[in-house]
Amino acid sequence: MNRRHFLKTAVASLASTSLPRFAMAKTGDGTFQLEAVKGKGRLYGDEGGLSDLWLFNGQLPGPEIRVKRGEWVKIRFKNSLEEPTSVHWHGIRINNAMDGVSGLTQPAVQPGETFDYEFVVPDAGTYWYHAHHMSWNQVPRGLAGPLIVEEDEQTFESDTDITLALSDWRLDDNGVLDTASFGAMHDFSHAGRLGNWLTINGQNMPEIPVQKGRWHRLRLINMSASRILDLAPSRFGAQLIGLDGQVFDSPREVDGTIQLAPAQRMDLIMRPEGDGPVPFETMTGQPYTFANFTISKEANNDDLLRLPKANALPEPDLENARSFPLVMAGGAMGRMQSATKNGQELSMRELAQAGDFWAFNGQAGMGEKPFFSAKRGETIILESTNDTAFPHAIHLHGHHFRVLERNGKKLENPDWRDTFTTQRGETVKIAFVTDNPGKWLIHCHMLGHAASGMMDWFEVA
Structure with missing residues (x-):
């Protein structure tokens, strides 16, 4: 076309x-x-x-x-x-x-x-x-x-390997994209640009065909500007096999909900056994259906599950790591009084007038000097603190990292991610190997937050 x-x-x-x-x-x-x-x-x-x-x-x-x-x-x-x-x-x-x-x-x-x-x-x-x-x-x-x-x-046939791009949109009363509100300072200083309409692959309430008795791989991608989606895979008979492109050694049952923040991905497997349709939901306090899996009546009881193999990523050397703090501050209802921008200390009022509401480590937006410089092959630990009133999805370019701790508690599954979510008041510790030379961005993937101060860069020699 x-x-x-x-x-x-x-x-x-x-x-x-x-x-x-x-x-x-x-x-x-x-x-x-x-x-x-x-x-x-x-x-x-x-x-x-x-x-x-x-x-x-x-x-x-x-x-x-x-x-x-x-x-x-x-x-x-x-x-x-x-x-x-x-x-x-x-x-x-x-x-x-x-x-x-x-x-x-x-x-x-x-x-x-x-x-x-x-x-x-x-x-x-x-x-x-x-x-x-x-x-x-x-x-x-x-x-x-x-x-x-x-x-x-290849572990799944093309007809059972399904990509689902999830997006939320802000529509007006006529069901048309609201373009006048792009860049609204209220969005930048609060939770970001949140929509009122969900689509999958460009459609709302689509029917997603799946085949009875066959294993399917569902690749979910959150392409929203700011919307965090809470999903409950067990409600439609699915198991989790990977996050942010990195598959696990074995499937996991998810007890309750799992978050899919902007830019994050999750891979699921499901083997439909009923006659359908099976609702595909977000859990916004109560289940909200935004698609349905429609199940074919032909059963294939001989279909065996074959899982993909995990990628070989460089493991962090925690004993010889260097640690850096990543303190997130600012936004509405925040406690930030001032921050540095372009080498100058500005009050919160002055920052807001310039369209900046957020800061990493007391700096609004990228500076001339990197957040940190590392040699190739070093292990870096980032200890993040969310000192704001809102959640954030922090993305590291060019690298994957293991999420080690939340609020001082070691995680049972220190999964590989490229984007981690942090809630209000939460501390998160991640570790990665700087194996990729260059200048790399680190920023919030609530895109308005990044545009209004929540981004920086680091350098790998």
Whole structure:
């Protein structure tokens, strides 16, 4: 589907929960073509009006890019918007020059220009890509898509390997995307841009076909700007097998709910046995159904479960680690009185006038000097404290880390993550090996929080 055809049909790309797989759209030299364009779509369904969206290749979400572990990926990105942008490959331990952070790892791609992204994907798993220039404005308009790195040995057939991109949207009374509220200072200083409408792969209340008696892999990606989703996999017969692209040695039963914060992913397995439909819910105080699994009647009782193998990530050396504090402060109802910005101490009133409400370690936004500098191969421990009134989802670029402790208590499962959630007043300790050279961003993935002060960078020699 080219751009002209999309603009004529307006909503054709929102018609199915099945995502087009970009592995079939290579050019002759093996390069993917990815383009940021303006388009329109009905987020509310047939009863809603047409929303103005920004899209990758005219699709919502962007096309699912599927590659194999260890593959050299080449993507020619064209910016057909009227403002600069860039593309970040979230969760991939990527070459620093290809990380897509405008102003840190590359210049922003100007309107009408192209940029060639070339990188190796070292780890299998569920990842995603999204705009990383004025992300608070561009991602919640639609500039995001799945990036799936397949294992060496295929463990699920293509029809039972299902990607589900979850997004919340702020719609007006006509069911149209509310664009006037982008950049609202109330959102920046509170919980972020929270929507009032949920979609899966661009649809609300879709029917997700699954097959009775067969094992399915569900890849959930939270592409929301700020919304934390509470899910209860056991309510639809699912087990957890991985987080943020990193699979476990064995499946886990989830007792109660598990959070999926903005930018986080979770991999589930399920084997439908009933006749359906089975509701897919968020747990916002009470169950809220936003999709249904529809089950085929043919049973396959001989289907054996084969789980993917875990990636080989460098284990932190805790005995020889260096530790750094990461204190989050600011926001409405916070206790921050002042912070440093561009080397100058500013009061909270002065910061707010400049559009800054948050700080890491007393600094609002990135400074000229890095948060810390590390040698390649060092182990770094970050001890974070959330001294704010709101939760945050903290993302480390270019690395995965183990979550070791919460509120001083060691975790039974110190899982690998690239984004961790921290609640009001909570302390979280993480550890990782600085095995990837370059300048790397660390920021809150409530995108308005990052834009208004909650970001910094670190350097690996």
